[in-house]
Amino acid sequence: MTTKRLIVGAHYGLRDWLVQRITAVIIIAYTLVLLGWVCTLPEFTYGNWAGMFASPWMKVLTLLALLSVMWHAWVGVRDIFMDYIKPTGLRLFLLIATIIALFGYAMWAITILWSV
């Protein structure tokens, strides 16, 4: 069996294109949910604020939004590096550093959310 993997042509990058848009819509939706919820808080106190994130639903929604941010940032930052950073070694270094940073941020987000 042969696998034909398309590595050139108009369809290369379609997945990233789609990811960029799906994650964008998730981030917009979460922004509206968060804004709406914060507006219903009677007062911005620790109890009210932390209480919002105590709900498992909010934890999962927030994590989904933050993971979307990380994936969205990956596609965008990678595009910027591909356009402007020409030396291969430097570009590879920056891409790896970006992956490590975004992965670290995702882990950090999980520890913050599940410590409430």
Next chain:
Amino acid sequence: MADAAQKAPDGTRREFRNLHVTQIVGYRLPLAGIVSILHRISGALMFVVGIPLVLYLFQQSLTSEISFEGYRTIVSHWFVKLVLLGLAWAYLHHLFAGIRYLLLDLHIGVEKAPSRKTALATLVISLTLTLVVALKIFGAF
């Protein structure tokens, strides 16, 4: 494809290259071009400063009652307010320019005149809302 192979007067083949980031200042960009480059700049700003700063503040605000007070002290500093205002602009610009791109994907506002209109709308809406945020964080209401 004949155009792409056009020869320059001296007979050499003309070379077309992408703009480099350092050449941008020398070009007069159309409005859509300004929105586009600001989309990149705002995205880069949120990646470099926004994500780590917001996660840090998020952690401070949630960990405990004491750290929440610490969070309030940090965000009441004028310089932090200024940075957060910059990030608010970046978020708002990125958001509205992004919605414009989603509409373009749906073939809405692709023609020259409407595209210019939506580019202008993106700048006006994001800058107006940034002004509202500025008035809010610096205590006008």
